Amino acid sequence: MTTSSTASTTTDIDAEALELLRALTGRDDAVFHDGQLEAIRALVADRRRALVVQRTGWGKSAVYFIATLLLRRRGGGPTLLVSPLLALMRDQVAAASRAGVRAVAVNSANAHEWSDVQQALAADEVDVLLVSPERLNNPRFRDEQLPVLVARLGMLVVDEAHCISDWGHDFRPDYRRLADLIRTLPTTVPVLATTATANERVVADVEEQLTAGPDDQVLTIRGSLARASLRLGVLTLPTSRDRLGWLLSHLDDLPGSGIIYTLTVSAADDTARLLREAGHAVRSYSGRIDNEEREALEGQLKRNELKALVATSALGMGFDKPDLGFVVHLGAPSSPVAYYQQIGRAGRATDNADVLLLPGTEDAEIWQYFATASMPSEARASAVLAELGDTPLSTPALEARVDVKRSPLELMLKVLDVDGAVSRVQGGWVSTGRPWVYDAERYGRIGEARVAEQQSMIAYERATTCRMQMLQLDLDDTAAAPCGRCDICAGAWYPSEIGGEAAASASTSLDRVGVEIEPRAQWPTGADRAGVPAKGKIVEGERVETGRALARLTDLGWGTTLRQVFAAGAEDAPLTKALLDGVVRVLKEWPWAERPVGVVSMPSSSRPQLVGSLAEAISTVGRLPLLGSLTPTRPSAGRGSRGGGNSVYRLADVWQAVEVGPELAAALGQVSGPVLLVDDLVDSRWTMTTAGRELRRAGASAVLPFSLGVVG
Structure with missing residues (x-):
C-alpha cells in the first residue's frame, strides 16, 4: 500500500470513528480522549495487538465497540470479548446496544439462550460475543463452537487483562488459556487487551502473552491513572464498634448512593443488617447470593433506590454506575492495586466522589487467610495428578479421593489444566500424561510480591504524602503528582466524631x-x-x-x-x-x-x-x-x-x-x-x-x- 493510500485509509477511519463516537455518546461535540483514536487505528488499519492501560472511565469500551463496527464494515467477522464477571457482561451488552452494536453473552446465567446465540452467530447477526474465560474450557464450546468462531474471528478483546497475570490482583487461571488461543490466531486478526489496574510487572507479563512470536510487537497505550473526581481519605478508628458507629452517624452525609466494601461475607451481612435496622436503605451483596438477586440489587443501586450496597469484592470489576457518589471500605483490601480497582467504581461521570478507608485491626489476619487459600501446594497437586488417568473423573468424584476442599480443588485443576498436566473433557478431568513440575520458585516470588503489596497498603493507610499519588506510584504511573484534594493534600474532609446514639446502636448490634x-x-x-x-x-x-x-x-x-x-x-x-x-x-x-x-x-x-x-x-x-x-x-x-x-x-x-x-x-x-x-x-x-x-x-x-x- 502506498503512503498516500495509507494516509487516505487513516483519514477515512478517523472520520468514521468520530461519527460512531458521537452516535455512541449522543453528543455532536464529542471528541476522543488521548490514546483512543490511536488504539482504534492500530486495530482497524494495522490489525495490531494492543494493550490499553487507562483509568476507569477513560472509555476502553468505546475503543473496542467502535473498532468492531469499523472492522465489520470492512468485511470482518464478529469480535470475541472475554469478560470476567456477569455484572460486567450485563453492562457491556447494554452499552453495546446503545452504540448500535449487536452483542450477546454466553455464560452460566443464560444457558437457556445458547441455542439462539448459535443460530444468530451462524446467520452473521452478532457483532460481539461475550464469554467468560471459564467458557473457553467448556468441552463443548472449546471443541465444537470455538474453532468455528475463530475461523471467522474479526477481533479478540481481553477485558480486565490483569487477570491474565500471576502478578495481577485478581489472577484467574482460566485467563492463562488465552495465551494459547492468541498464538493460534492469524497475525491479521487484531487483539486488544484492556485494564485499569496494571503495574509495570503486570504490563510486561500481559505483553508477553499477547505476542504471536519473537518478532511480534505489542502496542501499549498507557495514560495517567489519576482520578481527579475522587477525594480520598483514611480514618483510623480503634474498634469495629467505632467504625460501624461512624457509618451510622454519617452515611446520610455521603453524596448520592455508593458502595460499602467489607472483607468478608459475614461482615457485609452484619453491617447491612445494622444499617437497615437504623432506617438506611442498604442491602448486602456477596458471592453467596444467586445471579438473579445480584442483578436485581445492582439495578436498585443504579436507580438510586438504595443508599448503598454493602458488598464483598464480588461487586467489583466492571460494575458501571457513572454517578456513583462514594465508596467506603470497612477494612482494607490486601493491595493498593486492588483498592484502586474498587474505588474506581466511583466518580466516573461526576466531578466529585468521596472515597474513605476505615481500616480494621483484623485486616492482616484476613489477608493472610486469603493469600494462603489461593496457593496450591505441591503435595496436594501431586495427589490430584496421582488419581487422574484416561478415565474422566468429575470434580465431586475426585474430591472423594483427595483431601482438598471443592473450591481450592477447582482452582488447582484449572492451574494444572493451564500447565498442560490435566484436561477437562466431557464427564470430568483426565491426565494428559505430560510431565509436570511444581514451580516452587514462581509461587515463592508470588508470595513475596503479595507480602510487599500488603506492606504498601499499610503505608497508604499511614501516608504523609498525597494518597492518590501513592496509588498511582504503586501502579507505576510516572505521571503521578499530588492531587490537591485528599486528606493529606487538603486536610481531613470527613468528620471524625461518632454520635452517642450511633455508638450505642453499634454496640448493641455487635453484642448480638x-x-x-x-x-x-x-x-x-x-x-x-x-x-x-x-x-x-x-x-x-x-x-x-x-x-x-x-x-x-x-x-x-x-x-x-x-x-x-x-x-x-x-x-x-x-x-x-x-x-x-x-x-x-x-x-x-x-x-x-x-x-x-x-x-x-x-x-x-x-x-x-x-x-x-x-x-x-x-x-x-x-x-x-x-x-x-x-x-x-x-x-x-x-x-x-x-x-x-x-x-x-x-x-x-x-x-x-x-x-x-x-x-x-x-x-x-x-x-x-x-x-x-x-x-x-x-x-x-x-x-x-x-x-x-x-x-x-x-x-x-x-x-x-x-x-x-x-x-x-
Whole structure:
C-alpha cells in the first residue's frame, strides 16, 4: 500500500470513528480522549495487538465497540470479548446496544439462550460475543463452537487483562488459556487487551502473552491513572464498634448512593443488617447470593433506590454506575492495586466522589487467610495428578479421593489444566500424561510480591504524602503528582466524631449473639472410598437438630473475642465470665420445640478446660443434669483435627471417633427428651453430626448441638 493510500485509509477511519463516537455518546461535540483514536487505528488499519492501560472511565469500551463496527464494515467477522464477571457482561451488552452494536453473552446465567446465540452467530447477526474465560474450557464450546468462531474471528478483546497475570490482583487461571488461543490466531486478526489496574510487572507479563512470536510487537497505550473526581481519605478508628458507629452517624452525609466494601461475607451481612435496622436503605451483596438477586440489587443501586450496597469484592470489576457518589471500605483490601480497582467504581461521570478507608485491626489476619487459600501446594497437586488417568473423573468424584476442599480443588485443576498436566473433557478431568513440575520458585516470588503489596497498603493507610499519588506510584504511573484534594493534600474532609446514639446502636448490634448451626442431611458423595460405610440421606432418626453457636469467628462483634480464644498458640483456659454471659443469652433466645433434659460434652484434647467448663456452666445456669462426656475411641489426630480438608476426608477422620460409654449410656437411660451436645468450635459440622448420631442410636430422642464458635 502506498503512503498516500495509507494516509487516505487513516483519514477515512478517523472520520468514521468520530461519527460512531458521537452516535455512541449522543453528543455532536464529542471528541476522543488521548490514546483512543490511536488504539482504534492500530486495530482497524494495522490489525495490531494492543494493550490499553487507562483509568476507569477513560472509555476502553468505546475503543473496542467502535473498532468492531469499523472492522465489520470492512468485511470482518464478529469480535470475541472475554469478560470476567456477569455484572460486567450485563453492562457491556447494554452499552453495546446503545452504540448500535449487536452483542450477546454466553455464560452460566443464560444457558437457556445458547441455542439462539448459535443460530444468530451462524446467520452473521452478532457483532460481539461475550464469554467468560471459564467458557473457553467448556468441552463443548472449546471443541465444537470455538474453532468455528475463530475461523471467522474479526477481533479478540481481553477485558480486565490483569487477570491474565500471576502478578495481577485478581489472577484467574482460566485467563492463562488465552495465551494459547492468541498464538493460534492469524497475525491479521487484531487483539486488544484492556485494564485499569496494571503495574509495570503486570504490563510486561500481559505483553508477553499477547505476542504471536519473537518478532511480534505489542502496542501499549498507557495514560495517567489519576482520578481527579475522587477525594480520598483514611480514618483510623480503634474498634469495629467505632467504625460501624461512624457509618451510622454519617452515611446520610455521603453524596448520592455508593458502595460499602467489607472483607468478608459475614461482615457485609452484619453491617447491612445494622444499617437497615437504623432506617438506611442498604442491602448486602456477596458471592453467596444467586445471579438473579445480584442483578436485581445492582439495578436498585443504579436507580438510586438504595443508599448503598454493602458488598464483598464480588461487586467489583466492571460494575458501571457513572454517578456513583462514594465508596467506603470497612477494612482494607490486601493491595493498593486492588483498592484502586474498587474505588474506581466511583466518580466516573461526576466531578466529585468521596472515597474513605476505615481500616480494621483484623485486616492482616484476613489477608493472610486469603493469600494462603489461593496457593496450591505441591503435595496436594501431586495427589490430584496421582488419581487422574484416561478415565474422566468429575470434580465431586475426585474430591472423594483427595483431601482438598471443592473450591481450592477447582482452582488447582484449572492451574494444572493451564500447565498442560490435566484436561477437562466431557464427564470430568483426565491426565494428559505430560510431565509436570511444581514451580516452587514462581509461587515463592508470588508470595513475596503479595507480602510487599500488603506492606504498601499499610503505608497508604499511614501516608504523609498525597494518597492518590501513592496509588498511582504503586501502579507505576510516572505521571503521578499530588492531587490537591485528599486528606493529606487538603486536610481531613470527613468528620471524625461518632454520635452517642450511633455508638450505642453499634454496640448493641455487635453484642448480638446466636448463630444457627444447620444440621447435615446428606452424607458426602464417595465417602465409602475413604472407609465410611454411609451414603445418601442421613437417616431421620440419626440426625441432629438445628443447633446454636455464640458467634462466627468472622463476626465483627463477638468474633473478635472468639478469634483470641482460638488463636494459634492460645492457652486452654476455663470459660470467662464474659463468654458465659453471651452463652446464657443464646440459650435464653433459643426457640427450641422442647426444652433439653441434659447436657453432654464432646471430648477435647486441645481445649479440655474450655469445653469442660462450658458444659458445666450450661448445666448449672440451665439447671440441667450434666450427663457426661462422649468417649474417644482413638487419638484426635488426622485431617479433621487439622482442618482444611474436604468433606469426605473430614468425615472419615471423625467417623466412629467417639462412642457412648457405659456411664453416659446409663445417664441417658434416666432421662427422656432432647440433650444438648456441647463443643468449643464447629467447622465442617461432621463432628457434631457423627457424635449426635451415636447419641441418637443410644436412645436420645433429639440432639441439639451447641458451640462457642462457628468457622466461616
